Structure formats: structure tokens, C-alpha cells
Amino acid sequence: xxxxxxxxxxxxxxxxxxxxxxxxxxxxxxxxxxxxxxxxxxxxxxxxxxxxxxxxxxxxxxxxxxxxxxxxxxxxxxxxxxxxxxxxxxxxxxxxxxxxxxxxxxxxxxxxxxxxxxxxxxxxxxxxxxxxxxxxxxxxxxxxxxxxxxxxxxxxxxxxxxxxxxxxxxxxxxxxxxxxxxxxxxxxxxxxxxxxxxxx
Amino acid sequence: xxxxxxxxxxxxxxxxxxxxxxxxxxxxxxxxxxxxxxxxxxxxxxxxxxxxxxxxxxxxxxxxxxxxxxxxxxxxxxxxxxxxxxxxxxxxxxxxxxxxxxxxxxxxxxxxxxxxxxxxxxxxxxxxxxxxxxxxxxxxxxxxxxxxxxxxxxxxxxxxxxxxxxxxxxxxxxxxxxxxxxxxxxxxxxxxxxxxxxxxxxxxxxxxxxxxxxxxxxxxxxxxxxxxxxxxxxxxxxxxxxxxxxxxxxxxxxxxxxxxxxxxxxxxxxxxxxxxxxxxxxxxxxxxxxxxxxxxxxxxxxxxxxxxxxxxxxxxxxxxxxxxxxxxxxxxxxxxxxxxxxxxxxxxxxxxxxxxxxxxxxxxxxxxxxxxxxxxxxxxxxxxxxxxxxxxxxxxxxxxxxxxxxxxxxxxxxxxxxxxxxxxxxxxxxxxxxxxxxxxxxxxxxxxxxxxxxxxxxxxxxxxxx
Numbered sequence: 001x002x003x004x005x006x007x008x009x010x011x012x013x014x015x016x017x018x019x020x021x022x023x024x025x026x027x028x029x030x031x032x033x034x035x036x037x038x039x040x041x042x043x044x045x046x047x048x049x050x051x052x053x054x055x056x057x058x059x060x061x062x063x064x065x066x067x068x069x070x071x072x073x074x075x076x077x078x079x080x081x082x083x084x085x086x087x088x089x090x091x092x093x094x095x096x097x098x099x100x101x102x103x104x105x106x107x108x109x110x111x112x113x114x115x116x117x118x119x120x121x122x123x124x125x126x127x128x129x130x131x132x133x134x135x136x137x138x139x140x141x142x143x144x145x146x147x148x149x150x151x152x153x154x155x156x157x158x159x160x161x162x163x164x165x166x167x168x169x170x171x172x173x174x175x176x177x178x179x180x181x182x183x184x185x186x187x188x189x190x191x192x193x194x195x196x197x198x199x200x
Numbered sequence: 201x202x203x204x205x206x207x208x209x210x211x212x213x214x215x216x217x218x219x220x221x222x223x224x225x226x227x228x229x230x231x232x233x234x235x236x237x238x239x240x241x242x243x244x245x246x247x248x249x250x251x252x253x254x255x256x257x258x259x260x261x262x263x264x265x266x267x268x269x270x271x272x273x274x275x276x277x278x279x280x281x282x283x284x285x286x287x288x289x290x291x292x293x294x295x296x297x298x299x300x301x302x303x304x305x306x307x308x309x310x311x312x313x314x315x316x317x318x319x320x321x322x323x324x325x326x327x328x329x330x331x332x333x334x335x336x337x338x339x340x341x342x343x344x345x346x347x348x349x350x351x352x353x354x355x356x357x358x359x360x361x362x363x364x365x366x367x368x369x370x371x372x373x374x375x376x377x378x379x380x381x382x383x384x385x386x387x388x389x390x391x392x393x394x395x396x397x398x399x400x401x402x403x404x405x406x407x408x409x410x411x412x413x414x415x416x417x418x419x420x421x422x423x424x425x426x427x428x429x430x431x432x433x434x435x436x437x438x439x440x441x442x443x444x445x446x447x448x449x450x451x452x453x454x455x456x457x458x459x460x461x462x463x464x465x466x467x468x469x470x471x472x473x474x475x476x477x478x479x480x481x482x483x484x485x486x487x488x489x490x491x492x493x494x495x496x497x498x499x500x501x502x503x504x505x506x507x508x509x510x511x512x513x514x515x516x517x518x519x520x521x522x523x524x525x526x527x528x529x530x531x532x533x534x535x536x537x538x539x540x541x542x543x544x545x546x547x548x549x550x551x552x553x554x555x556x557x558x559x560x561x562x563x564x565x566x567x568x569x570x571x572x573x574x575x576x577x578x579x580x581x582x583x584x585x586x587x588x589x590x591x592x593x594x595x596x597x598x599x600x601x602x603x604x605x606x607x608x609x610x611x612x613x614x615x616x617x618x619x620x621x622x623x624x625x626x627x628x629x630x631x632x633x634x635x636x637x638x639x640x641x642x643x644x645x646x647x648x649x650x651x652x653x654x655x656x657x658x659x660x661x662x663x664x665x666x
Contacts, residue, residue, distance in 0.1 A: 075396035083347035112349030199452035
């Protein structure tokens with residue numbers, strides 16, 4: 001997995017609260033191979049039903065080209081467990097998501113793909129989105145080691161992240177390898193469970 | 201004396217493999233349900249040259265991509281989708297996971313099959329690569345959805361890294377009115393707490409109205425915990441749970457049954473256990489519910505009117521209401537009962553069990569639908585049971601289509617979608633934009649309310665049809 005350390009990049013604002021994973025990638029694209037899903041990002045928000053790009057959607061605006069950060073509203077990426085909601089954004093270059101809150105499964109899925117979800121208070125997230133609208137193409141700086149987000153206004157905010165998740169992201173570490181290092185504990189658990197819950 | 205513990209706390213503690221100082225726990229997973237979408241997990245496992253650690257703990261059934269009008273894999277037109285349904289066969293055959301395949305009467309929606317087969321049991325941890333895994337908590341299990349990387353992680357290690365969520369209790373006390381179902385209860389709960397209301401929490405549904413629900417009703421309530429933002433939802437196991445599990449194929453037998461039951465009796469929350477949050481609803485105040493917007497929290501009583509954005513508490517909410525009304529093609533102030541419906545879908549992991557079909561058939565009996573209407577049973581066994589009771593005859597006589605088990609039009613991945621601007625009264629769980637096809641307008645409601653809409657051609661109060 002690719003490590004995540006710092007990111008200094010253009011950020012896109014997404015203002016809708018509860019933006020669900022069906023909006024990030026509609027279900028009809030999920031059964032396709034990953035490379036065929038890349039163009040499905042925000043598909044129905046980006047295109048009209050006859051497939052014309054909607055000029056007012058952020059990812060269609062030239063000023064936001066090359067963006068790597070999303071600043072969203074509360075409960076971002078709620079809904080289904082589809083990991084494609086993370087991978088389709090990563091495959092489009094988006095690797096950090098800032099919002100007041102997230103769908104739980106999406107939040108966990110980010111860490112499996114070298115992406116960083118950042119919980120920031122609602123007022124500051126709204127302020128950042130306002131700045132991104134006012135100056136399209138404005139940049140945000142994220143430093144995972146110091147747990148800081150610096151907005152286009154130069155103001156720095158600290159964010160919280162579990163040290164377990166932080167270490168894995170910084171090292172690009174793979175969870176399966178880590179878990180296998182606890183194999184003895186897993187075996188001991190299984191032996192105990194065979195006695196205590198023999199009906200399983 | 202040990203401190204009083206919640207049911208969630210007890211199940212969690214029993215499954216800790218490793219507790220790290222950084223707050224992360226390696227949690228053991230007792231049951232892993234797989235479906236046609238789990239191919240990605242198997243692929244990730246193969247990339248690492250690994251085998252399933254516990255194939256005996258895995259159960260698979262194709263549901264998302266199967267057709268609702270044919271049981272033949274060859275009939276699946278999209279080659280990628282066909283391949284996913286084929287891969288569940290090869291992957292389970294190679295790994296030794298139990299498969300309930302197309303053509304087997306035990307096949308169906310994973311969240312219908314697990315409880316029906318007795319795979320889901322109280323006190324267990326259960327995961328599946330699907331957000332509606334919260335369903336299984338209805339039997340007193342800790343069950344939650346995971347992404348495909350975590351699916352592969354469970355396949356490889358039978359464990360997951362978790363930070364302990366908080367516990368929340370939602371109590372519904374009193375007596376539910378006639379015609380009020382689990383679906384109305386959970387929609388009323390989500391309307392109250394919001395679609396992000398339980399983020400970071402495991403919900404325990406409690407109170408006399410919840411205890412009074414059948415297992416089917418509890419499964420419907422727990423199913424939509426994810427729409428309330430919850431990590432999982434659960435109901436304490438009781439006599440109803442134990443009676444439901446007795447004699448199921450994967451339920452414990454003989455002496456093991458007695459041992460299991462003794463354990464299950466210890467699973468419910470202790471008297472005086474403290475929850476991080478408590479919410480309560482009065483059962484008597486719950487009416488038949490219908491959603492009007494594009495989030496499950498946009499739920500209204502059937503007696504209500506489409507809301508005015510001007511009543512929104514803030515500008516952001518006003519804006520999102522306007523957008524939702526525009527997508528849904530609705531005029532504020534309209535009585536919900538005057539909104540015409542174009543199509544009806546009865547099915548999904550929320551509402552496709554035998555009790556759902558009985559409730560729907562009771563309203564359909566002797567009536568005729570005036571719009572295209574489908575019934576898609578949750579499993580082959582539900583379908584068989586319904587046919588044994590003659591429910592299929594009632595549906596067919598009323599003009600419903602009686603289709604083959606799978607997720608079907610809940611998510612449309614198998615091609616069962618509506619047309620742009622079509623308004624669908626649906627017993628499923630999500631009314632997101634485009635969920636049932638691009639431009640499709642989804643309204644969530646109970647099976648009986650769906651039939652009421654199918655025979656009236658507009659939303660209707662099922663209590664008036666009794």
C-alpha cells in the first residue's frame with residue numbers, strides 16, 4: 001500500500017450533506033473491472049442523463065483539475081460498503097477527505113487504500129469550502145505526522161487520528177501482515193472458543 | 201460484583217484476540233457471509249497466495265447479480281456480472297466454503313439466508329461485504345458490513361482490527377397500532393435521529409414494542425441501522441429468538457443445543473447497564489411511514505404533506521430539501537396520499553421474508569393492482585413457503601409479478617431498474633438518488649403500504665383498507 005505522509009494540493013468542495021456512496025459511484029458500475037470504473041466517479045452528478053458534462057459540477061471545472069483533496073459536508077460517503085467509493089476516488093487522484101463526519105464503513109475502507117479521512121469541525125469545514133468556492137484551485141496542505149491541515153487562509157487546524165491508523169498510513173503498512181504476527185494469539189483464541197462454544 | 205454490561209460489551213469482550221495499547225482490538229469473527237460481490241475479496245486473497253483460514257465459518261450465496269426472471273447463470277447478459285456469479289461457484293468449491301447456489305432452494309439474499317439457515321446466532325460476531333449486514337443483529341449477534349479489503353482480511357485471518365464503537369439504546373415502548381410494522385418503526389426512528397444519528401454507535405433496540413416484534417420484524421428494524429448511521433443494530437435474544445432458531449439446519453443440535461441456549465440466555469444487557477446514548481419513542485405514536493426525499497431520514501406519516509423548504513432550520517437544509525424535491529418531482533404542501541405512484545417493488549433484505557409476504561398478500565387479496573408491481577421473495581425457501589400457503593396465487597390474481605429470489609430492484613445491479621422519472625413505492629432500504637436506476641424516484645414503505653399504493657395508484661393509508 002502506498003504510504004501517506006504529506007499532501008499539498010488543490011481541493012474540491014462538496015456541499016451536500018449525507019452524500020452517499022451511490023453518488024460517488026452508482027451501483028451499475030460496480031461489477032466492472034477497476035480500470036473501467038475510473039470514469040464513473042460522481043457519474044450522475046457530473047453528467048446529464050444524455051451524458052453531457054454538467055459545467056457547474058466541481059470536477060468538471062478546469063480550475064479544479066489535478067485536485068487531490070475533497071472537503072465535504074457531514075456524513076460524507078454514507079451508505080453502502082462498496083470499497084469502490086474509495087478506490088474510484090484514489091484512482092482519480094483524490095487521497096484525502098475532510099468532513100465533519102463520515103459513513104463508518106467508508107471511513108474504515110480509506111485506511112485500506114492509503115487514503116486519509118479527516119474529521120474537522122463543521123464550522124471550519126464550511127469555512128474551507130467557502131474559500132475553495134471563492135478561489136477555485138486554492139490549495140490545502142495536510143501533514144499526517146503533525147496531524148495538521150492548513151487552509152488557503154494559512155490557518156492551521158489539528159485533527160485527531162488513531163495512532164494505529166496513523167502508523168499504518170505513514171508506513172504504508174499492510175494490515176494482513178500485521179495480523180499474521182499475532183498468529184499465536186489467534187490460535188489460542190480458537191482453542192479457547194472450541195471449548196467454550198463447542199456448538200460452533 | 202462485576203459492573204453491569206451491555207449486550208454489545210459482552211459480545212465484544214468475548215471476541216477480543218488482542219487489545220493493543222493504542223485502543224485497537226483484534227476481534228475474532230465467528231461467521232463470514234459471502235455473496236457474488238465477494239469475488240473481490242477472493243481475488244485479493246489470491247494476490248497474496250493465501251488460503252481461507254476458516255472455510256467452515258464461511259457461507260455464500262449469489263444475490264446481487266442474479267436475475268429475478270431466470271435461474272440460469274448463462275442468461276446473465278453482462279459478461280462481468282455473469283463472471284461474478286460463476287466465481288462464487290469456483291471460489292467456494294476451491295476453498296470449501298458452504299454455498300447455497302442458484303437452483304438450490306436455500307439460495308437467496310445473504311441477509312435472509314443467514315437467519316433462515318440458523319447460521320446467524322446470538323452472541324456471535326458476523327460480517328459480510330455488504331452494509332446491510334446489520335440485519336443479523338436481530339438475533340442478538342454483533343453484525344456489521346465491511347469493504348472488500350476487510351473481507352480479504354477476514355478470509356486470511358478470521359479477525360478484524362476494530363476500535364470499539366459506542367453503545368446506544370433506542371427504546372420503543374407501548375403498543376404498536378394495527379397495521380404498523382417493523383418498517384414503520386425503523387423509519388420513524390431514522391426520521392427522529394437522522395441518517396447520521398447513530399454514527400460511531402452500535403444500537404440496541406429495546407422496549408416492549410421491540411420485544412413484541414417477530415424475528416422477521418426485528419430483522420427489518422436492524423436491517424436499516426446503517427441508514428441511521430449505526431455500525432450495527434441488535435435486539436436481545438429471548439424466547440422468540442430461541443423458538444425461531446430451534447431446528448434450523450445450522451442451529452446446534454441435542455446436547456449442544458442446550459449448551460448454546462444456556463449461553464444465549466446470558467447474552468442480553470444486564471439490568472442497569474449504561475449506554476453512551478439513550479433515545480426513546482412511544483410506539484402508539486408511530487403511523488404508517490413513507491419517505492418523500494432522497495435520504496432515509498426524509499420520512500413522513502402517510503397522513504402528512506410534502507414539506508415546505510421554508511420550514512427548514514437552516515440554509516443548508518433548505519437547499520438540500522429543494523434539491524430533493526426537485527429530483528423527486530414533488531410540490532411542497534401536497535398531501536402524501538395524493539402523490540401518484542408508477543411502480544411497486546416488494547422485496548430486498550429489508551422486507552422479503554414470509555411475514556412480509558403474508559402482510560402484503562392480506563392487503564392484495566381480492567384486489568387488483570393498477571400499476572406494474574413485483575414481489576421478489578428473499579430466498580427460495582421463502583418463495584416455497586409462500587407458494588405452500590397460496591400467497592403466490594393471491595399476488596398473481598391481483599396482477600403482481602412473482603419473481604425469483606435476489607436483491608433485484610433494491611439496488612438494480614442485476615438490471616432490474618426503473619425508468620428515469622418513474623416513481624417507485626419500494627419496500628427496500630435506500631431512496632438515494634439513482635439507487636433504482638438513473639433518475640428513478642424511490643419512496644420507502646412497508647410491504648402492506650406498498651400493496652395499498654399498487655391497488656390505489658397513489659400512496660394510500662393501509663389502515664383504511666383493512
